[in-house]
Amino acid sequence: MSGNFVNGSVRIADEILDQIAVGAASDVYGVYYAEDQDKNFSFHKKNPRSKVEKIGQNLHFNLSVNFDRDINVRKAVKDIQESVKNVVENMTGISVTRVDVSVLNLEI
Template identity: 30%
Template sequence: MSKKESAPKASKASKPEKGYALEHVDGIGEIKIADDVVATIVGLATTEVDGVYSISGNVTNELAGKLGIKNLSKGVKIEMLDGKAHAEISIVMKYGYSIPKTCSKIQEKVKNSVENMTGLKIDALNIKIEGVNTEQV
């Protein structure tokens, strides 16, 4: 019984939410967007930026169709706090591209994609460079 009593006391502000509920619904019902959906959007938008070889542990956009879009969310962490998303993505860069410029493009592309598709605001997008691919394409 004490477990049931302690669960409702947790504040949404202090505890990450699982998914995101849209607030501007026309009274018919609620729309919830799962964290994995947001992570997939983040992953897909990231692989569309020039200079990104792959999401760490994943493949580029070209192979996504063969392996399935769900793989794009691997290497992306999403945490919802107070209706805003904090995202972290790990990538492998292509050799020869400017890391700061590429990361800036990733942040802009991801922010626009997530906001346009979901209405969710990106509060933070942290990028980890896990490696540089030196293979010639």
């Protein structure tokens, strides 16, 4: 993603946008992250993952997350969507039109 400014231009790599989205999703209560897990689990499969797509001048995120036990999934997904949208837009100034969330696992 790139943009022009008065004194030059900036390009933000998709990987950075994905990292921002994962950070925002990880801050939501109940989202599983490596530091919260037992060492026997495969961390890279448990951490939130993101894939960003540019559609026109807007961004569309596809996130995959795992939730801890006793979590209100509906509320957590809504919180993730709002958090990712707000954080990405505030940090980059790029409009986020959609945040799709796939729940891969619910720890019981």
